[in-house]
Amino acid sequence: MSHHYCNHSLILVVGLALLCFLSGCAKVEPWQKNNLARSHMAFDPDRAEARYVKKAYVAKEGSSGGYGVGGGGCGCN
């Protein structure tokens, strides 16, 4: 297992470094954000659907997480 975690940590560090690099090259002014403000550019435009779908997959798959905190568990496993 420890070897496993080592590899994953490495991926994480590389990924975060990549993110920092990406953020360094972005300077978007407020008046350039109209497209970003469109409703279908939201991460979850339909939050009711997102809640349902997340639970549906958690109940049928062996993994979960990453989308946020809260929401609670269910007796589905």
Added chain:
Amino acid sequence: MTRFNASSKGKLDSSSAPESVPPRADHSLTVARTENSAGNHLLAKLLGAALAIPAGSALAEGPPPISEIKLVYFDFQDWQSGGEDRMHIKSPMIWFATPLGDSWSVEGTLQLDDISGASPQYLDSLSGASGVGINDRRQWGDVRVSRYFERFSLSLGGAVSTEDDYISRSASIEGRWWTEDKNTTVSFGISPNFDRITSSNDGTLLERRRAFTYLVGLTQVLSPNSLLQSNFSYATGDGYHSDPYKFFDKRPTSRDQFAWLTRHNYFVAAADAALHTDYRFYWDSWSVQSHLLEVKWYQPLGEHFMVRPGIRYYSQDSAEFFSSEFPPLDENSNYSPDQRLASYGSLSYGLKVEYAIGEHVTLDALVQFIEQRGSWKLFGSGNSELKDYHARYTGVGVTAKF
């Protein structure tokens, strides 16, 4: 969040914004206000652009500008190859989000699951026995209150899920900080979760599980047309993790789960569409490891319609104690025949259609098909002895905005 049509085009950015595509901010109130009172003034443009950020957007650094309420009815059905239908779950849901004054908002959900079909003790077991009919109801609700400040926001939430043999309670607290230009947002969250598990087959069973989830996230505006979010979550659970409805099921009493989710949204100006791509890498202390890739295309059509095709691929490695042997060779070791802990790949695809009736009401309908197969696992072969698993869910909803 579903009002996808442009209410106003081209007036905000005609002189100073470098984009050739006219802005079509969805928040018509804001846009209208900007146009009426301040015309083309630069300050108004800045203000308009800054305010025209809808709730649900990654850029929601304030309460949602309007109230929304949605009623939706979901229907879930699953079955296995060559077999009869398994579970059927009917789920009416009500969701709302509303601002409270200038700096507060509240959001909540109530969902009812009416579950019928094969008994869960056989749903995933490989014994091949057919299920005993069950009928269960699950009520689930959550509420979340947020307070917004100049450069950060705090949210406090609670959730409860109950059914005959299970109660789950959780709380959450989340903080978000953003840079002055609002191009970068950092979020932190923590959520304790307390579960109480009983069994309708075994009246003496009373078990508990406690879990804490921690999350750290970064949202970054990459360009005028693209957004990136990356979240890392760690969940640590202690207590009863077994399934009381599966024979011999015996899992470790702790589980540490790690998930790294990265989401990218790209606005395709030529098509007025949005391309959403999510990738999640997951691993845990049971040696389950998974990859998830999901792509969705949001395509407005004319003034009223939006269609959204989507495809999702998921692949996982089995838990180290998963076994398709039944019964287990050694009853003292950890063991689970649960197909959800097996090694397999899953493909799902679906379509959603939205229709906006005027400014205040939107109707939507969606369908999604899911299939899991041992042979669809990424990198190597999965548990080929698994029966192919199929599921389908549909939803019809109506959303009101006021």
